[in-house]
Amino acid sequence: xxxxxxxxxxxxxxxxxxxxxxxxxxxxTRDTRAISLGMYLLFSAGVAxxxxxxxxxxxxxxxxxxxxxxxxxxxxLGYKLTESQRL
Amino acid sequence: xxxxxxxxxxxxxxxxxxxxxxxxxxxxTRDTRAISLGMYLLFSAGVAxxxxxxxxxxxxxxxxxxxxxxxxxxxxLGYKLTESQRL
Numbered sequence: 001x002x003x004x005x006x007x008x009x010x011x012x013x014x015x016x017x018x019x020x021x022x023x024x025x026x027x028x029t030r031d032t033r034a035i036s037l038g039m040y041l042l043f044s045a046g047v048a049x050x051x052x053x054x055x056x057x058x059x060x061x062x063x064x065x066x067x068x069x070x071x072x073x074x075x076x077l078g079y080k081l082t083e084s085q086r087l
Numbered sequence: 088x089x090x091x092x093x094x095x096x097x098x099x100x101x102x103x104x105x106x107x108x109x110x111x112x113x114x115x116t117r118d119t120r121a122i123s124l125g126m127y128l129l130f131s132a133g134v135a136x137x138x139x140x141x142x143x144x145x146x147x148x149x150x151x152x153x154x155x156x157x158x159x160x161x162x163x164l165g166y167k168l169t170e171s172q173r174l
Contacts, residue, residue: 004143007136014133021125034121038108046101049094056091 012065019072032080040077047073099152106159119167127164134160 026032047070054062113119134157141149 004140007140007143011133011136011140014129014136016133018126018129018133021129022123025123025125026121029121031121034113034116034118036109036112039105042101042105042108046098046103046105049098049101053091053094053098056094 009061012061016065016069016072019069019076023072023075026076026079030079032076032083035076035080037077037080040073040080044070044073044077096148099148103152103156103159106156106163110159110162113163113166117166119163119170122163122167124164124167127160127167131157131160131164 026035047066051063051066051070054060054066113122134153138150138153138157141147141153
């Protein structure tokens with residue numbers, strides 16, 4: 001595997017797993033006030049497009065990384081969207 | 088431009104611009120409690136690797152999108168890291 005391939009896989013692993021600590025923290029604290037709704041709406045839409053892009057290219061690393069990131073981001077978005085009902 | 092290229096650019100535009108509303112909200116409210124430190128540490132490291140990956144591949148869309156995303160994520164991370172001094 002080339003250095004650039006290795007870097008790409010490490011980058012994908014980091015940017016995808018990054019959402020795990022947020023998905024652990026948010027359900028535990030149920031605090032989403034400091035989290036921007038606009039950010040999670042735009043980010044989830046963008047990651048969904050990356051996922052479709054991966055499918056069109058039949059590129060499994062893109063499909064897998066963005067599929068997992070999308071699920072994690074949607075959990076945070078779901079908590080943010082129901083915030084007003086909890087306050 | 089092919090459909091997949093168009094999708095890729097739209098996806099990059101969304102996932103990069105997603106951080107703008109967070110970078111607007113955080114300095115205004117100075118509230119970062121609901122934001123996961125681990126998320127922004129992992130995410131910033133990952134985006135930095137994507138940026139180096141783009142440089143190795145001389146791929147300008149990857150360099151630009153991740154360069155901008157890194158700067159935006161570092162602003163949020165900076166506020167999160169100084170949170171305890173503000174509480």
